[in-house]
Amino acid sequence: xxxxxxxxxxxxxxxxxxxxxxxxxxxxxxxxxxxxxxxxxxxxxxxxxxxxxxxxxxxxxxxxxxxxxxxxxxxxxxxxxxxxxxxxxxxxxxxxxxxxxxxxxxxxxxxxxxxxxxxxxxxxxxxxxxxxxxxxxxxxxxxxxxxxxxxxxxxxxxxxxxxxxxxxxxxxxxxxxxxxxxxx
Amino acid sequence: xxxxxxxxxxxxxxxxxxxxxxxxxxxxxxxxxxxxxxxxxxxxxxxxxxxxxxxxxxxxxxxxxxxxxxxxxxxxxxxxxxxxxxxxxxxxxxxxxxxxxxxxxxxxxxxxxxxxxxxxxxxxxxxxxxxxxxxxxxxxxxxxxxxxxxxxxxxxxxxxxxxxxxxxxxxxxxxxxxxxxxxx
DNA sequence: ACAGGCATGTAAATAGTTACATGATTCG
DNA sequence: CGAATCATGTAACTATTTACATGCCTGT
Numbered sequence: 001x002x003x004x005x006x007x008x009x010x011x012x013x014x015x016x017x018x019x020x021x022x023x024x025x026x027x028x029x030x031x032x033x034x035x036x037x038x039x040x041x042x043x044x045x046x047x048x049x050x051x052x053x054x055x056x057x058x059x060x061x062x063x064x065x066x067x068x069x070x071x072x073x074x075x076x077x078x079x080x081x082x083x084x085x086x087x088x089x090x091x092x093x094x095x096x097x098x099x100x101x102x103x104x105x106x107x108x109x110x111x112x113x114x115x116x117x118x119x120x121x122x123x124x125x126x127x128x129x130x131x132x133x134x135x136x137x138x139x140x141x142x143x144x145x146x147x148x149x150x151x152x153x154x155x156x157x158x159x160x161x162x163x164x165x166x167x168x169x170x171x172x173x174x175x176x177x178x179x180x181x182x183x184x
Numbered sequence: 185x186x187x188x189x190x191x192x193x194x195x196x197x198x199x200x201x202x203x204x205x206x207x208x209x210x211x212x213x214x215x216x217x218x219x220x221x222x223x224x225x226x227x228x229x230x231x232x233x234x235x236x237x238x239x240x241x242x243x244x245x246x247x248x249x250x251x252x253x254x255x256x257x258x259x260x261x262x263x264x265x266x267x268x269x270x271x272x273x274x275x276x277x278x279x280x281x282x283x284x285x286x287x288x289x290x291x292x293x294x295x296x297x298x299x300x301x302x303x304x305x306x307x308x309x310x311x312x313x314x315x316x317x318x319x320x321x322x323x324x325x326x327x328x329x330x331x332x333x334x335x336x337x338x339x340x341x342x343x344x345x346x347x348x349x350x351x352x353x354x355x356x357x358x359x360x361x362x363x364x365x366x367x368x
Numbered sequence: 369a370c371a372g373g374c375a376t377g378t379a380a381a382t383a384g385t386t387a388c389a390t391g392a393t394t395c396g
Numbered sequence: 397c398g399a400a401t402c403a404t405g406t407a408a409c410t411a412t413t414t415a416c417a418t419g420c421c422t423g424t
Contacts, residue, residue, distance in 0.1 A: 007382095007383085008284065008287070008383095009383095009384095011287070011291075012287065015287075015290065015291035015294070018291070018293075018294060023402090023403070023404090024403075024404070024405090025401095025402060025403050025404075026402095026403095034290070035286075035287060035290055037281065038281050038282065038283040038286045038287060039282060039283070039284075039286070039287045040384085040385095041384095042384070042385060042386080043404080043405075043406095044384070044385065044386080044405090044406080044407090045383085045384070045385090047404065047405055047406085048405085048406090066392090066393075066402075066403085067392075067393065067394095068392065068393080069391080069392045069393060069402070069403065070391095070392085070403075070404080071402080071403060071404090072403090072404085081294070084291070084294055085294055085295060087288075088288050088291060088292065088294055088295050088299070088303070089295070089299060089302075091302075091303075091306040092283075092284035092285035092287075092288055092303065092306055092307065092310075093284055094282055094283070094284040095282075095283055095284065095285065095310055096280070096281070096282040096283075097221065097222050097280070097281050097282075098222065098223060098278055098279075098280040098281075099222040099223070099276075099278070099279055099280075100192065100223075100276035100277055100278040100279065101276040101279065102219075102222045102223070102336050102339065103192070103195070103196065103199075103219060103222060103223045103276075104271075104272050104276055105332055105335065105336055106199065106218070106219055106332055106333055106336045107195075107199035107202070107268070107272060107332070108272065108332045109202075109330075109331070109332050110199070110202060110265070110268055110269055110272055111269060111272050111273070115272070115273060116332070118273075118275075119272070119276065122275040122276055123276065126276075126279055147293070147361070148289055148290055148291070148292045148293050148300070149290055151289065151354055151357070151358075152286050152289055152290045155286065155350060155354070158346075158350060159346070159347075159350075162342075162343070162346045163343075166339055166342060166343075170335055170339070173335070174335075177331065191410095191411080192411095193411095193412095207374090207375070207376090208375075208376065208377090209374065209375050209376075210374095210375095224412085224413095225412095226412065226413060226414080227376080227377075227378095228377090228378080228379095228412070228413065228414080229411085229412070229413090231376065231377055231378085232377085232378090250374075250375085250420090250421075251420075251421060251422095252420065252421080253374070253375065253419080253420045253421060254375075254376080254419095254420085255374085255375060255376090256375090256376085
């Protein structure tokens with residue numbers, strides 16, 4: 001009865017729709033200011049996936065034009081809800097990180113310390129930017145209706161706080177090692 | 185004169201080769217117990233990339249059979265070294281994270297708290313495992329010859345320490361919110 | 369003899385991004 | 397009117413993983 005396993009994008013969609021009907025465009029917008037930091041989705045994934053979910057009976061599309069502009073909003077069906085819960089009950093499998101800054105730092109012995117420290121500074125600037133954006137998002141969530149999204153958001157804030165701090169300490173350490181006049 | 189920009193895998197190879205000649209197989213093994221946690225590479229990337237780098241004159245392959253078993257080790261050329269340094273001087277661009285645990289937690293309102301907390305427990309177990317493996321790696325590096333790889337390794341240890349702690353606190357919070365008898 | 373590790377490589381599948389095409393609506 | 401935004405979708409590209417094929421060498 002059940003066909004191929006669903007993609008992760010499928011569950012992002014089911015999860016987003018659970019709180020109310022949304023168009024593909026709105027799903028994309030929601031992803032972009034919430035899960036994007038640990039799970040992104042592009043139109044190229046969302047629209048084909050909505051079609052598949054619809055064919056599998058896990059969501060239902062409803063015509064909801066705005067004026068003369070065609071628009072379809074989707075709702076999760078009972079089957080879709082069950083599918084989402086079944087997925088949530090499975091232990092998570094994907095934990096990936098691709099950090100070009102850490103990769104460069106790993107090979108930084110090829111540069112003098114004054115240049116190596118620039119790598120860590122770049123890493124810090126990036127995390128500081130993310131931190132700011134996450135903190136701006138924080139007041140838009142309220143504890144009552146979105147407790148879990150708020151936990152996840154605070155995880156991101158704490159994470160970037162920690163990372164910025166690590167960068168500062170690492171910058172210090174690189175410069176301290178350089179000062180005695182040891183040319184790397 | 186210079187052709188297409190090199191892939192990130194190309195720089196992983198150049199960086200690994202900088203400390204001495206290695207075969208493709210050895211590069212893969214090195215990646216697997218060092219950069220893998222923030223930058224992986226598979227045979228399907230390494231071998232074709234070695235060929236391209238060789239054709240571009242950035243590495244040089246040397247026949248180095250072990251007995252009758254064919255084997256090629258590669259060395260970085262002067263051009264390759266310059267290419268690596270030029271890349272290291274560019275600010276890093278890729279900072280990606282895909283964490284299925286955070287995604288599930290984000291949607292955890294679909295489950296009762298007793299099941300939601302299991303998501304965080306899984307996340308914690310995973311990071312605890314990574315933390316253990318990283319700590320095992322630590323004594324194999326010595327400060328003198330591998331200062332930057334050691335910094336990166338300690339970053340991983342600190343990161344997983346922080347994450348495990350966040351999980352513990354979050355588990356507590358979910359259970360505390362459940363105890364007053366609020367059925368989510 | 370055979371298992372496991374060393375060693376090189378490719379084919380196919382999967383995932384994901386980017387860029388584009390199309391067209392309507394709203395706001396200044 | 398023009399720009400931005402709403403809205404849907406696809407094609408092409410890039411990246412990456414997985415699985416497999418091949419074959420030698422070492423230790424039991």
